[in-house]
Amino acid sequence: MTEEQIWTPLEIEAELAGGTEELTDRLKDLGDELGSLLAQEKALVFRGFGVTPGRLxxxxDLLLPNRLAYVHGNSPRTKVGSNVYTSTEYPQEFTISMHNEMSYAHAWPARLAFYCQIQPGGGGATPVVxxxxxxxxxxxxxxxAFAGGVRYVQNLHDGYGLGKSWQDTFETDKRHDVESFLDGTGATWEWKADGSIRVESVRPSTTKHPLTGTEGWFNQADQWHPAGLGDDTAAALSQILPEDELPQNVTFADGSPIPAEYVVQIRDRGLDNAVDVDWRTGDLLLIDNVLLAHGRRPFTGDRRVLVAMSD
Incomplete structure (x- = not known):
């Protein structure tokens, strides 16, 4: 975090012994004002309300009026409820770099809500920037260099291979469902002889918030580029697959390569300017997905954080 960075999420703590009922009452009182409060504060942390999985x-329902399915998501997750997912299944010893959820897609969630079911033994904060x-x-x-946008490339296998299958990605085993979804996204795609599908999408690198008008960095070039994985992982992948056949990759919009040094700067400056939100069991974090990017710090012990999203 730089010296100029003074922003932190707004923390809302329990005042009574009412637990989850106190929280739902306060959210009902806020009503439609929750949206304007979130746009103003960018993130809200709810602590001390003792939210249990059974009351989640x-x-x-109050934080996310229209919960969305994680269709076309590229991160490994498990669905655990009504459009509620594990936040990630990425190995715990690694940092997950900053990103706005599904900024590579034609449409993205406006809000994300994270719920801590099991607090980490150590580390495991959710950084936001x-x-x-x-x-x-x-x-x-x-x-x-990024003003013209970026081109995302996905090679999604048919059940066996590196990365996610197209069935997991689109939450269906029917090709026509995939095609119907992609028809409205501006993407191009091609089914391969081995049953896999290649999807290409050109997206902008920044976007403006619909309420505040502020423009922010809004792409996942550093997560989709091999250089963002680190030298060892990138080198190992290059021994297995040519770059054009990686599960996911990214170039500039015209197809020209993005220099590795650009990717490293993007990744590192996002993390350097982030504010960590630490977890205790029962906490909730609500973020505006355009105003803030998020990630994950490495952790020890157990950690179970669930996520849901809405438009």
């Missing part, structure tokens, strides 16, 4: 749906700050922290050369 009641709270999420102001997307406008992240954009402005990048060298002018990089901002200019």
């Amino acid at each position: 749906d009641a709270v999420l 102001d997307s406008e700050l992240w954009l402005n922290s990048l060298d002018a050369e990089i901002r200019e």
Whole structure:
């Protein structure tokens, strides 16, 4: 975090012994004002309300008016409830770099809610970074290079291979469902002889918030580029598959390669400017997915954080 970075999420703590009922009452009182409060504060942390898995749906119904399925998501997750998922199944010893959820897609969730079912033994914070700050922290050369947008490439296997299958990605085993979904996204795709599908999408690198008008960094180039994985992992992948056949990859919109040094700067400056949200069992974090990017710090022991999203 830089010296100029003074923003932190708004923490809302329990005042009574009412637990989850107190939280739902306060959210009902907020009503439609919750949206404007979130746009103003960017993130809200709810602590001390003792939310249990059995009461989670009641709270999420108020935080997320229209819960979305994780269709076309690229991160490994398990569905555990009504459009509620594990936040990630990425190995616990690794950092997950900053990203706005599904910024590579034609449509993305406006809000994300994270729920801590089991607090980590150590570490495991969810870092969040102001997307406008992240954009402005990048060298002018990089901002200019990305002005034309980026091209995302997915190679989704048919059940066996690296990365996610197209069945897991689109939550269906029917090809026509996949095609119907992709028809409205501006993507191009091709089914391969081995049953896999290749999907290409050109998206902008920044976006403006619909209420505040602020422009922020809004793409996942550093997560989709081999250089974002680190030298060892990238080298290992290059021994297995050519770059064009990786489960996911990214270039500039015209197909030209993105320099590795750009990717490293994007990844590192996002993390350097992030604010960590630490977890205790029962906590909830609500974030505006355009105003803030999020990630995950490494952790020890157990950690179970669930996520849901809405438009």
